[in-house]
Amino acid sequence: MLARPGLTRFLARRLAQVVPTVLLIVVVNFLVLHLTPGDIVDVLAGEAGAATPEYVAMLRQRFGLDRPLSVQLASYVWGVATGDLGFSFRHNTTVARLMLERLPATLILMGTSLALAVTLGVVCGVTAARHVNRPADGAIAVLVLLSYATPTFWIGLMLIVLFSVKLGWLPTGGMMTIGVDLSVPRRVLDVAQHLVLPAASLALFYAAIYTRLMRASMLEVAGQDYVRTARAKGISEARVTYGHALRNALLPLVTVVGVQVGSLLGGSVLVESVFGWPGLGRLAFEAIQQRDYNLLLGILLMSSLLVIAINLVVDLLYALLDPRIELR
Amino acid sequence: MERLAPLPRALAALATLCLLLVGLGAPAHGQPRAGGTLTIVQGAEPAVLVSAVNTSTFIGTVSTKIHEGLLDYDFDLKPRPALAESWSVAPDGRTYTFKLRHGVTWHDGKPFTSADVKFSLEEIWRKLHPRGRVTFNRVTAVETPDAHTVVVKLSEATPMLLAALSSYESQVLPRHVYEGKDFTTHPALNAPIGTGPFVFKEWKKGDYVRLERNPNYWDRGKPYLDAIVVRVIPDAAARAAAIEKGEVQLGVFNPVPLSDIKRLTALPTVKAETRGYEYFAPMYMMEINLRDEHLKDKRVRHAILHALDRKFIAENVWFGFAKPATGPIASSSPFYTTQGVPQYPYDVARANAILDEAGLKRGAGNVRFKTSLTFAPVQPEIPRTAEYIKQALGRVGIDVELRNLDIATFIRQVYNWEFDLTQNYLYLLPDPTLGVQRLYISGNIKKGTPFANAAGYENKDVDAVFAAAQTENDVAKRRELFARAQRLIQEDLPDLNLLELTFVTLYNAKLFNHTMGADGPYGSFKDTYLLP
Numbered sequence: 001m002l003a004r005p006g007l008t009r010f011l012a013r014r015l016a017q018v019v020p021t022v023l024l025i026v027v028v029n030f031l032v033l034h035l036t037p038g039d040i041v042d043v044l045a046g047e048a049g050a051a052t053p054e055y056v057a058m059l060r061q062r063f064g065l066d067r068p069l070s071v072q073l074a075s076y077v078w079g080v081a082t083g084d085l086g087f088s089f090r091h092n093t094t095v096a097r098l099m100l101e102r103l104p105a106t107l108i109l110m111g112t113s114l115a116l117a118v119t120l121g122v123v124c125g126v127t128a129a130r131h132v133n134r135p136a137d138g139a140i141a142v143l144v145l146l147s148y149a150t151p152t153f154w155i156g157l158m159l160i161v162l163f164s165v166k167l168g169w170l171p172t173g174g175m176m177t178i179g180v181d182l183s184v185p186r187r188v189l190d191v192a193q194h195l196v197l198p199a200a201s202l203a204l205f206y207a208a209i210y211t212r213l214m215r216a217s218m219l220e221v222a223g224q225d226y227v228r229t230a231r232a233k234g235i236s237e238a239r240v241t242y243g244h245a246l247r248n249a250l251l252p253l254v255t256v257v258g259v260q261v262g263s264l265l266g267g268s269v270l271v272e273s274v275f276g277w278p279g280l281g282r283l284a285f286e287a288i289q290q291r292d293y294n295l296l297l298g299i300l301l302m303s304s305l306l307v308i309a310i311n312l313v314v315d316l317l318y319a320l321l322d323p324r325i326e327l328r
Numbered sequence: 329m330e331r332l333a334p335l336p337r338a339l340a341a342l343a344t345l346c347l348l349l350v351g352l353g354a355p356a357h358g359q360p361r362a363g364g365t366l367t368i369v370q371g372a373e374p375a376v377l378v379s380a381v382n383t384s385t386f387i388g389t390v391s392t393k394i395h396e397g398l399l400d401y402d403f404d405l406k407p408r409p410a411l412a413e414s415w416s417v418a419p420d421g422r423t424y425t426f427k428l429r430h431g432v433t434w435h436d437g438k439p440f441t442s443a444d445v446k447f448s449l450e451e452i453w454r455k456l457h458p459r460g461r462v463t464f465n466r467v468t469a470v471e472t473p474d475a476h477t478v479v480v481k482l483s484e485a486t487p488m489l490l491a492a493l494s495s496y497e498s499q500v501l502p503r504h505v506y507e508g509k510d511f512t513t514h515p516a517l518n519a520p521i522g523t524g525p526f527v528f529k530e531w532k533k534g535d536y537v538r539l540e541r542n543p544n545y546w547d548r549g550k551p552y553l554d555a556i557v558v559r560v561i562p563d564a565a566a567r568a569a570a571i572e573k574g575e576v577q578l579g580v581f582n583p584v585p586l587s588d589i590k591r592l593t594a595l596p597t598v599k600a601e602t603r604g605y606e607y608f609a610p611m612y613m614m615e616i617n618l619r620d621e622h623l624k625d626k627r628v629r630h631a632i633l634h635a636l637d638r639k640f641i642a643e644n645v646w647f648g649f650a651k652p653a654t655g656p657i658a659s660s661s662p663f664y665t666t667q668g669v670p671q672y673p674y675d676v677a678r679a680n681a682i683l684d685e686a687g688l689k690r691g692a693g694n695v696r697f698k699t700s701l702t703f704a705p706v707q708p709e710i711p712r713t714a715e716y717i718k719q720a721l722g723r724v725g726i727d728v729e730l731r732n733l734d735i736a737t738f739i740r741q742v743y744n745w746e747f748d749l750t751q752n753y754l755y756l757l758p759d760p761t762l763g764v765q766r767l768y769i770s771g772n773i774k775k776g777t778p779f780a781n782a783a784g785y786e787n788k789d790v791d792a793v794f795a796a797a798q799t800e801n802d803v804a805k806r807r808e809l810f811a812r813a814q815r816l817i818q819e820d821l822p823d824l825n826l827l828e829l830t831f832v833t834l835y836n837a838k839l840f841n842h843t844m845g846a847d848g849p850y851g852s853f854k855d856t857y858l859l860p
Contacts (some may be wrong), residue, residue, distance in 0.1 A: 036736075037737045037741065038736030038739060045458070046735060046739040046778045046779075047384035049374070051775050052458070052461055053776060055458065056777065059512070089512070090375055091375065091518075092376050092515075092518050093377075101534075160566060161569065172573055172575055173566055173570060174535060174559065175570075178535075178538060178557050178559070273566075274565070276559065276561040278533065278534030279534070289736065301843055
């Protein structure tokens with residue numbers, strides 16, 4: 001379905017746009033970060049509890065922070081262009097390696113919560129739309145409001161109190177049981193157990209948004225001519241809903257999900273902190289506190305690339321869901 | 329941040345607290361049991377795993393299980409043998425001889441010798457350790473007559489030297505690993521090799537550090553534990569849940585907010601320990617910028633201290649885990665005194681009278697002058713204390729604006745002298761030369777240097793007293809010098825020493841021998857054991 005005449009040209013055009021976008025992102029991020037007061041040497045010296053001026057100066061020189069900002073920027077941009085994201089002096093290792101170490105945990109958490117949120121959102125949204133203004137709709141509305149209004153970290157803590165501390169069913173945090181050798185299937189099960197609570201906490205908020213969106217979108221589509229036509233043909237209500245209406249009603253959801261993937265990365269900071277999940281969100285947050293700019297810039301760059309990539313996928317998905325949309 | 333250790337009276341108070349909290353202290357219980365994995369929880373990830381280059385708390389808890397120092401300290405801060413089996417000090421205090429333990433090997437199998445100690449002192453402690461520069465600045469030579477003897481020669485007596493040789497303050501590092509390499513980016517900082525009871529195994533960033541039992545440890549039969557896992561849980565409530573559930577068996581340096589401690593210790597499985605922080609002696613203080621037109625008048629500083637009900641703060645904000653300080657040296661120090669040291673008890677009328685006398689009349693809105701209070705909320709009790717201070721000073725006509733900053737901004741602003749008043753706690757450490765003098769001597773007015781004399785305090789007498797105490801080898805004379813320093817500083821009040829803090833260790837009832845000396849969380853844990 002994607003093998004259309006415009007596709008190659010579309011992809012080429014989009015990829016050409018990526019280069020200036022990324023450059024702009026890198027430069028702006030770099031400059032904004034360097035406006036914040038304090039640098040990594042302040043933090044290191046502060047943690048050390050004492051430091052002499054010579055020691056502080058030595059560190060700044062070692063980390064290249066004594067150079068003019070323009071030189072630092074140029075050398076950073078050159079590094080990124082040549083595929084070198086720099087060195088984290090905080091963690092004493094390369095930025096690329098730090099990010100790669102954390103990436104699997106982030107992808108597992110994001111992927112699971114996103115899948116959970118979309119599934120819940122679609123199911124609840126469609127159910128609410130089919131029973132509009134009836135008790136099921138009302139019940140869903142209440143649940144949506146609750147999960148939307150409750151802070152994510154608090155949901156997380158309450159889940160820990162209930163399922164870990166009181167019932168003892170699930171671990172309180174971490175990503176896997178430490179220090180035991182497990183076979184692959186047992187390890188998968190082990191990670192899955194650790195994943196349940198953080199993924200659920202993170203998914204609830206987004207599921208609430210998607211439910212509202214799907215409900216509204218389904219109701220709108222339900223009033224359109226082709227749905228009436230489908231009903232007039234005498235096909236079952238289920239087929240009308242899932243075969244005809246749902247496909248078009250998904251378009252707004254796809255748009256919003258695409259936009260929110262980026263914020264999911266940021267929103268996971270709280271969940272990662274509460275559950276001690278070793279993901280990128282927390283790494284970024286800690287990098288801000290510690291003024292570990294190389295690391296933070298690396299993570300921001302990767303998030304931007306992720307958002308750009310997801311937007312591309314969303315555009316392709318539009319065309320897939322609605323063949324009338326042209327790729328240009 | 330930093331801190332020091334309480335004294336006999338503090339210990340008594342602490343012991344009472346312990347009794348109240350847990351019914352019993354936490355001494356050893358029957359026969360130690362070999363085996364088991366101890367999981368320690370902490371709120372932040374260590375930056376690297378070598379305390380010799382970064383003295384942060386979160387590094388110290390891990391690094392001290394892997395590395396050792398020449399000495400170790402009991403609860404009274406008396407030195408005990410560690411890598412040094414015995415030591416002697418020449419009568420003039422200028423030669424220290426250490427006899428090193430035989431049969432000690434590094435975790436990579438190479439033998440530990442006096443060359444490692446010489447290298448650590450000359451290349452690391454003296455050059456890279458933030459306090460080591462002061463501690464070892466009188467060292468003129470380090471001689472190694474044989475593989476197990478180290479002779480340290482000093483230009484003048486340095487009585488505090490023996491207080492600074494713990495595995496945290498001056499850890500011995502392997503020369504063969506580090507020599508000739510760039511120290512700031514050395515890979516061994518993340519995968520260290522030491523001589524300690526536990527061997528570095530694995531570090532999953534953002535999640536945990538795993539150490540395993542060192543089968544070749546010199547103290548045969550020890551350690552008892554098979555492994556130590558240090559888990560990072562950034563959220564305080566989640567740490568409390570993990571402790572409650574028993575998933576972690578030890579949390580140190582106030583692992584949960586003080587408001588949670590009563591609830592947790594009411595559980596049969598969780599106990600509290602307040603010993604083991606004597607080495608640090610955390611002092612909660614207010615630094616004051618003496619460059620400010622109002623604050624430079626010492627009467628104003630006297631009035632501020634009179635206006636604060638520190639007993640109230642200790643009991644209500646710090647839940648009793650603090651007590652009013654009486655001067656710049658903590659009550660746990662052997663040099664502590666109150667004799668002739670001026671005190672400023674809570675007295676609002678007195679504070680008002682002093683401010684009137686200083687010519688600061690109340691103006692519009694009953695305000696005498698405006699100022700600001702800068703702090704970083706590294707513990708939840710700090711902003712609460714700041715809020716109390718704002719109210720209390722408002723009552724005597726000082727309008728305080730609160731400035732709540734993150735730690736990097738706090739350090740940048742305060743130590744570039746862009747502040748009026750601060751809230752923070754500092755470790756005063758076992759010897760005043762190490763932890764106290766840096767805040768008060770005029771030679772330490774250094775812009776951009778954290779935890780130096782940010783106040784800008786200059787007093788020739790204070791400078792002279794601290795200078796003399798650095799090299800005074802006679803304990804009685806040295807005590808008299810520090811007594812004088814306490815009187816002078818407490819008269820001038822360049823900083824307000826508000827509270828001596830008590831830190832809390834939470835541990836599982838099945839865990840024993842975790843707090844064995846004055847630097848409890850930084851102990852080697854070779855004696856620690858866990859019942860099933």
